[in-house]
Amino acid sequence: MIRHIVLLRWTAESTPELHQAVLDELRALPAAIPAIARYRLGTDLGLAEGNASLSVIADFASVADYETYRDHPEHQRVIAERIKPILAAR
């Protein structure tokens, strides 16, 4: 099993609506990309300063499945349209 973990932090000026749009569009990815075995999104609880805003834990049966997800046009679209505009740190 391949586990891919990403932590993202949003810019200070980004809005809750923009954060929610990322969540909504990422949540739709498993239906669009069967290579994803398991997909879990988490949002920051605000327990400490400087923590990431969003966590993604994505599981795959193989490296090939991970690469299918990584390069999938719908995933790339969410990154380009929704994530990059509000990304402070990855």
Added chain:
Amino acid sequence: MIRHIVLLRWTAESTPELHQAVLDELRALPAAIPAIARYRLGTDLGLAEGNASLSVIADFASVADYETYRDHPEHQRVIAERIKPILAAR
């Protein structure tokens, strides 16, 4: 349930022996800290440049349990003695 996720990257000059020492000492934490509900460590598969060296996914039943872990002397010792000396990025 509280999930705490940390991604750490080691310095280029750190050795496999030092990386293994971190793993060994972190793996011993659940036995020393009953507040930890579930503790999973992952090491980088080397699929992409710049990814983290080590992932820690720690689950807790409550914020208080997370804080017990965060502040536990044995956890703080591993951070100070094993992790900080080879830490490039957190």
